Amino acid sequence: MNLQSSQYLSALKLKDQLLNQTKKPLNQPNPNMGLTFQEILAKTTQSTAEVKFSKHAANRLIDRGLSLSENQIERLNEGTAKASLKGIKDSLVIVDQMAFIVNIPNNTVVTAMSGREASENVFTNIDGAVII
Numbered sequence: 001m002n003l004q005s006s007q008y009l010s011a012l013k014l015k016d017q018l019l020n021q022t023k024k025p026l027n028q029p030n031p032n033m034g035l036t037f038q039e040i041l042a043k044t045t046q047s048t049a050e051v052k053f054s055k056h057a058a059n060r061l062i063d064r065g066l067s068l069s070e071n072q073i074e075r076l077n078e079g080t081a082k083a084s085l086k087g088i089k090d091s092l093v094i095v096d097q098m099a100f101i102v103n104i105p106n107n108t109v110v111t112a113m114s115g116r117e118a119s120e121n122v123f124t125n126i127d128g129a130v131i132i
Contacts, residue, residue, distance in 0.1 A: 057100075076109075080093060080102050
């Protein structure tokens with residue numbers, strides 16, 4: 001059997017092929033070097049830090065006569081970010097006397113209620129809560 005004309009590579013040819021490949025430098029600078037995981041996570045989620053309100057949640061705010069100040073929206077965003085850092089998927093976020101159910105991966109408020117509507121103190125389908 002003639003190895004040179006065979007479709008299989010000899011060990012020497014394979015070695016030469018592997019050694020002659022262009023190699024990527026291993027010491028490329030990493031812009032995130034020296035940052036903690038939480039800092040990197042916060043950096044990547046900064047652009048989506050503002051919560052959105054679903055149509056249902058917006059209707060609930062109107063129906064229940066609830067309005068949010070700039071400070072309360074900021075605190076709702078803060079609570080959502082804290083829930084995200086803890087790995088919560090669906091969270092109850094309480095700001096002052098208002099309760100919000102927030103889908104954390106989508107950064108979306110699913111529903112909202114005042115303290116009166118939340119008086120039963122029973123919330124379902126959540127896996128965490130943040131009180132701000």
